[in-house]
Amino acid sequence: MEQQNPNDPQLLLMISLAGGPKHGHAMLLDVQRFASVRLGPGTLYGALSRLEEAGEVEALPVDGRRRPYRLTDLGRQTLTRRLASLQRAVETGLARVQP
Amino acid sequence: MIRLLLALYPATWRRRYGEELAQLVDDSGLDFAATLDIVRAGLTERRRGLTQSLTGGTGMLVGPAYRHPGRLAVLALVVLAPTLVFVVGSLLAYQLGVQALVGPMESANALLNGQRFLDLVLVVSPAIALLLAIVPLVRLDLRSSEIGREAVVGLRLRAANVAVGLVALAIGGILLWHIVFESVMELGS
Numbered sequence: 001m002e003q004q005n006p007n008d009p010q011l012l013l014m015i016s017l018a019g020g021p022k023h024g025h026a027m028l029l030d031v032q033r034f035a036s037v038r039l040g041p042g043t044l045y046g047a048l049s050r051l052e053e054a055g056e057v058e059a060l061p062v063d064g065r066r067r068p069y070r071l072t073d074l075g076r077q078t079l080t081r082r083l084a085s086l087q088r089a090v091e092t093g094l095a096r097v098q099p
Numbered sequence: 100m101i102r103l104l105l106a107l108y109p110a111t112w113r114r115r116y117g118e119e120l121a122q123l124v125d126d127s128g129l130d131f132a133a134t135l136d137i138v139r140a141g142l143t144e145r146r147r148g149l150t151q152s153l154t155g156g157t158g159m160l161v162g163p164a165y166r167h168p169g170r171l172a173v174l175a176l177v178v179l180a181p182t183l184v185f186v187v188g189s190l191l192a193y194q195l196g197v198q199a200l201v202g203p204m205e206s207a208n209a210l211l212n213g214q215r216f217l218d219l220v221l222v223v224s225p226a227i228a229l230l231l232a233i234v235p236l237v238r239l240d241l242r243s244s245e246i247g248r249e250a251v252v253g254l255r256l257r258a259a260n261v262a263v264g265l266v267a268l269a270i271g272g273i274l275l276w277h278i279v280f281e282s283v284m285e286l287g288s
Contacts, residue, residue, distance in 0.1 A: 024119055025126035040136025041123045043115050046143060065122050 006086060009039055009047035010056075014071060014079040017057055023066035024048070051075065100129060107141030109148030168235035172259040179228035179267050182221045186270050222278070225271030232264035 005011070016022060016030040024044060032038050039047075048069065051057040056075030058067045071079065101121045107112050124133065185207060192200035211217050239251035 025124040028123065029129055040119055040133055040140070041127060042133075042137035042140025044123065045120045046140045049112065049116055049144075066116070067119050 007035070007037055009043050010051055011079075011082055012037060012039065013044070013047050013051060014056065014075055014082075016073040017069060018076065018079055021060055021065065021068040021070035023068045025066070027069075101125075101137075102135075103118060103139065104134065104137045108144050109121060109136060112144050112148065163236055165235055168257050168260050171231050171235045172257075173261045175228040175231035175263045175267065178224050179263070179270065182224045182274065183266065183270055185221055186273050190273070222274060225267045227273065228267040229264055229271065232260045236260055236264075245247075 012031045012035055012061075014083055015034070016027045022030060027048075028039055028041075028044055043087070048057065052059065052069070056072055056078055057069045058072050060070055081096070101124050105117050105121065106193055108117065120137070124137075127133070160191070188204050188207070191197040192204040200212060212220070236255055239250060
C-alpha cells in the first residue's frame with residue numbers, strides 16, 4: 001500500500017497546482033495558506049524536480065523571471081489516488097473518535 | 100549568498116532549476132531556516148546526482164560499466180593478453196609439438212622462473228578479465244515501490260563481452276588445471 005503523509009511536499013505541491021498553474025513563490029504561499037506548512041525553498045524545488053521527473057508536473061514558458069508549472073494528467077491521477085487514500089484514513093479516524 | 104548555496108547542487112540540477120530557486124529566494128527572503136533548508140536539499144541533490152552518475156541513473160549500481168560494455172571488453176582482453184599468449188603458446192609448444200614455439204616458451208619460462216609477482220599476475224589476470232567482461236552485462240536496479248525497496252537484477256547478452264568472458268574462463272580453467280596437476284605430480288614424486 002502506498003504510504004501517505006499529508007505533509008509530504010510533493011503532495012502539497014500537487015494540491016496547489018490542482019488549482020491552476022503557479023510559479024515557485026505562488027506555490028509556497030498557497031501551501032502555507034491551505035496547509036499551514038511553510039516549505040523551504042530547497043524542499044520546494046527538490047519536490048518540484050522529482051514531480052517533473054516523474055511526469056506529474058510540467059514546466060510552462062518563463063513568465064518574466066519566474067517559471068510557472070502545471071499539473072499533468074498523470075499528476076492529476078496520482079493526486080486523486082493519494083487523496084482518496086487519505087480520505088479513507090480521515091473518514092475512518094473521524095468515525096472512531098466521534099461519539 | 101544564494102550563488103554560494105547553489106554551488107552545493109549538482110551542475111545539471113543548477114542549470115535547470117538554479118535561476119528559479121534564486122528567484123524564489125529573492126521573493127521569499129533568505130533567513131536562517133531557509134538557508135539550512137537549501138543546504139540540506141543541495142546535499143540531498145548532490146548525493147542523488149552522485150548516485151546517478153555512478154549508476155547510470157534509476158539506481159543502477161553498475162551503470163558506468165553498463166554504459167561502456169565495448170570498452171570493458173577491450174580492457175578485459177588487454178588484461179588477459181599476457182596469460183592468453185602464455186597458455187596458448189605452452190599448449191602449442193608442449194601439447195601439440197609446434198617446435199618453432201618451444202624455444203620462445205623455454206625463454207618465457209626461464210624469465211618467469213622465480214618471479215612470483217609475474218606468476219601471480221598471470222594466474223590472476225583471467226579472473227580480473229572475466230570480471231571486467233561480465234560486469235557490463237549485469238544491471239542492478241534499486242527501486243522504491245509500494246512494497247518497499249527492491250533490488251532487480253537484469254542480464255543482457257553482448258557478443259564481445261560474452262566471447263572475452265568465455266575465453267578468460269577457458270584460459271583460467273586451463274591454468275588452474277595445470278597448477279593443480281603440477282601440484283599433485285609434485286606431491287606424488
